[in-house]
Amino acid sequence: MTIYSSNQQQIAAKIDPDSQLSQWKDWQWQIRHAIKDIATAERLLGIRLPPEKRARLEETIDTFPLSITPYYLSLIEAEDYENDPVFMQAVPSEAELIIEDCDMPDPLAEDTDSPAACITHRYPDRVLFLVSNVCAMYCRHCTRKRRVGDIDSIPDRDAIREGLNYIAEHPAIRDVLLSGGDPLMLPDEYLDWILTELRAIPHVEVIRIGSRVPVVLPYRITYDLVRVLQKHHPLYLNTHFNHPREITASSREALRKLADAGIPLGNQTVLLAGVNDCPRIMKNLMHKLVRERVRPYYLYQCDLSEGLAHFRTPVGKGIEIIESLIGHTSGFAVPTYVIDAPGGGGKIPVMPNYLLSWSTNKVVLRNYEGVISTYREPDCYEPVYCDRNCEACTLQLKLDDADESKAVGLEKLLSDYDDTYMLIPQDTERIDRRSDE
């Protein structure tokens, strides 16, 4: 049922004149024929770069390597390759070698917040588990660019064991997010082993997989793989579509198999200058995703990783995009726009302002059309004083289900049961003076 486009036929014939459609759709064939140098990309696309430009791109891939699946390459429209959203995500730009002052090798402090091999533990109840260092395609905008193609850090079974042990020893971890690299690049049996080990840990309630395979190598989503994933429910999968052009017959087929297996699908988009920094493109992408049963999850502001400066937009572009979605389209087609805070602060949502003002009994709001409304608040409301004594409370939470974690951050300032009334930043002169005395 998957059509073989004319681009695909031409590329397949150039790779191997005897190749068949069945080979094109074999994901291992796709990996074996991944494009790793500029000259091959030019030949398969039928384009010629100016020689100086080719030389600069070759220099770029010495630092940040190149790998493109034939399938993903076939989505490029070669006539206007310089503005092509797929080309820009797959083929390097010499701008990657420009490092700006604000750039960092590891802006999200993933290595700093790593208490065990393969683990980044940032939030109280969930961890990132980097189980694979391999990707089908090297996205030019990868936030983990520092690691791309770094053969030395492929996690072996011992490293994975260490990560699993860490999760098993920390009962607060109820959600494990497999990432990498791309977890779906692991062999089925190996992935099954990791998932089985995770499922054997009683406190792990939810498993998530982050994978770009449905976008760049949709043929990897085989029925065999889906049968493995299906055994380990509740299992969620977040994928990474950035442009409507990436939604093809092949990627739809992959998403259909996953959704039919009862896997809730989400999508994380990165806001990229020249690729998708347009409210109309974004709305179209979100609409196409929900038609394939994929729920837009996050829209990311591009990180401060080295080599990404040319992809970054002002934050205002993201707010403008969200402004064009909220109210204008289905609520479930609107992702949460987040900035992953440099230094490891985690994801911080950013929104247009809807709350204009308020008094003791009224709030003033505006909607997506600019209509200004008021909401009248109750004249009397008895606050429920919470000392965490649920047994004496009229609200009915069965104690077994109660969240036992301590209040953190602003939640702590708001709570009744914790006396903390200020959070004090380190390193202010005023605070330093206190300790000097």
Ligand SMILES: *Cc1c(COP(=O)(O)O)cnc(C)c1O
């Ligand atoms: C993104 C991320 C998570 C998951 O965050 P959610 O907001 O729950 O999707 C967990 N750990 C780390 C380190 C992350 O970067």
